Amino acid sequence: MLCVERLVKQYPTGDTALRGVALEVPAGQVLALIGPSGAGKSTLIRCVNRLVEPTAGRVVLEGEDVTALGPAALRRARRRMGMIFQEFALVERLSVMENVLSGRLGYVGFWRSWFRRFPPADVEEAFRLLDRVELTECCDKRADALSGGQRQRVGIARALLQNPRILLVDEPTASLDPKTSRQIMRLICELCRERKLAALINMHDVGLARLFVERIVGLRQGTIVYDGSPDGLTPEVLTTIYGEEDWAERRRGPGGEEEEPEVDEQRLAGLT
Amino acid sequence: MPVRHAAGVRVWQRRARRRQLLVWLGWLAGTLLIVASWQGIAANTMWNFVWDAPAQGADLLARMVPPRWAYTGRLWRPLWDTINIATLGTLAALVPAVPIALLAARNTTPSAVLVRPAALLLIVSSRSINSLIWALLLVSIIGPGVLAGIVAIALRSIGFVAKLLYEAIEEIDRAPVEAITATGAGRAQVVTFGIAPQVLPAFAGISVFRWDINIRESTVLGLVGAGGIGLELQSSVNVLAWPQVTMIFILILATVVVSEAISARVRHAII
Structure with a gap:
């Protein structure tokens, strides 16, 4: 479905963010990209829809070489890639409905969008999505009147209204509290399953990634250093991804003796 | 460096000595400029008119009041x-x-x-x-x-x-x-x-x-x-x-x- 081939990105400042990344995502697979800050996760995701122009390599989406497209064809290709952002990236002074409908901008002409005369079918679908993310009553509120979790659900609805084949998700939970983070991750994964979408999710929170996704790719300094199931994330693997750290460390009780080891998964999921 | 060592104590100053000197020189130059400019202006002013100014101003003011309300139309x-x-x-x-x-x-x-x-x-x-x-x-x-x-x-x-x-x-x-x-x-x-x-x-x-x-x-x-x-x-x-x-x-x-x-x-x- 999505095929990334020998992708290289060098910024004009000389920093090399990606050093020949190769990755294949089959249809319907939800994949988490983990790695330390600066490993190139965000760059990789942005190279896929060319918000960042890759220096070398190819991105192939459903057989089409995205890296070779001209401006108009690129816009058409972007419609098939929904994007969800860390700080939600909503247009704060627009209403929730306008934000969701902006997911259709790739399909609707300029004047229609200027006068907000979106086709009735689009509006109908927007309402359905707002129902699905439980924000129907908020549709006339301004986006900056919502809480973090609500904003992210607007962001999700906007991405889905594009009718995408794949979701590119950049740190969806980094600005959210632990409980909302889990709800948002659950929602994204459920929606991917319902609509048979593939997803590429950047994550800081290893525990959360383990809970929700079927495949994890570890990135370090622009190179893939791990690609496998969540169960394979042993302390050794985490060390290769993130560097030296005592991954098995447990909280010490007041008397100095070690407490009962908690289930690793839950402990990590609680940390955000 | 703003931090100096003096008798084993670390002394912190806002600016290093050279910088401090430059700041003072800047102020001195600014003051001299103002004094020089003022002398230039004074030389080109007809002071008789200036000493006369309060009387002239009062005279003009007296002729300006009362405003001619009828003119508003x-x-x-x-x-x-x-x-x-x-x-x-x-x-x-x-x-x-x-x-x-x-x-x-x-x-x-x-x-x-x-x-x-x-x-x-x-x-x-x-x-x-x-x-x-x-x-x-x-x-x-x-x-x-x-x-x-x-x-x-x-x-x-x-x-x-x-x-x-x-x-x-x-x-x-x-x-x-x-x-x-x-x-x-x-x-x-x-x-x-x-x-x-x-x-x-x-x-x-x-x-x-x-x-x-x-x-x-x-x-x-x-x-x-x-x-x-x-x-x-x-x-x-x-x-x-x-x-x-x-x-x-x-x-x-x-x-x-x-x-x-x-x-x-x-x-x-x-x-």
Whole structure:
């Protein structure tokens, strides 16, 4: 479905963010990209829809070489890639409905969008999505009147209204509290399953990634250093991804003796 | 380094010694410049006139009061012209200012090498010429009257509005723009959905602010024949009709106070 081939990105400042990344995502697979800050996760995701122009390599989406497209064809290709952002990236002074409908901008002409005369079918679908993310009553509120979790659900609805084949998700939970983070991750994964979408999710929170996704790719300094199931994330693997750290460390009780080891998964999921 | 070691104690100073010295030298140079300038001004002043000033001022003031209230009837029409010059001039400036700002802002310009400098040049040339001078030129080109005033105000305001607007555009949050781009939206749609909502409050504030300034500027445009209350002011001064001049001042003051109140209220409502 999505095929990334020998992708290289060098910024004009000389920093090399990606050093020949190769990755294949089959249809319907939800994949988490983990790695330390600066490993190139965000760059990789942005190279896929060319918000960042890759220096070398190819991105192939459903057989089409995205890296070779001209401006108009690129816009058409972007419609098939929904994007969800860390700080939600909503247009704060627009209403929730306008934000969701902006997911259709790739399909609707300029004047229609200027006068907000979106086709009735689009509006109908927007309402359905707002129902699905439980924000129907908020549709006339301004986006900056919502809480973090609500904003992210607007962001999700906007991405889905594009009718995408794949979701590119950049740190969806980094600005959210632990409980909302889990709800948002659950929602994204459920929606991917319902609509048979593939997803590429950047994550800081290893525990959360383990809970929700079927495949994890570890990135370090622009190179893939791990690609496998969540169960394979042993302390050794985490060390290769993130560097030296005592991954098995447990909280010490007041008397100095070690407490009962908690289930690793839950402990990590609680940390955000 | 601001930290020195003296007798085993670390002494911290705000600036290193050399820097401190430079700061003092700067102040010294500034003071000397002011003293020298003052001497130059004093040498070129006819002090007899200056010593005379309080008496002259009191004399003028005495001739200015009481204002000639009856004169007001003839002022409404030119005052209305003045307000129209300011309002229409501002509106006419907003139309070209928006695209110029988009071309000048670093994050929206199509070409930072070719288009941006051209847009900046437009802005600078519009700003560097006072509306009174624009009016002077325009009166000789399109003849005296309100139209020359409107165009003069518009030409001066384009640069002002475009400059403040492009600065606002450069300060927007990039994330929504990225998000709108990622939906597959075209360039114009990115501007209207991603950028416009973010700069709309700034744009409204700038426009009202400029209108407020233009009310004041348009009161003097009549001095060069570009219509409005300035025409009456000039003819009154020419015939030494000081009570009429006072009356005009009072009306201008009232208009400015009202326009300021309106613009304050509008800005408050937007933010």
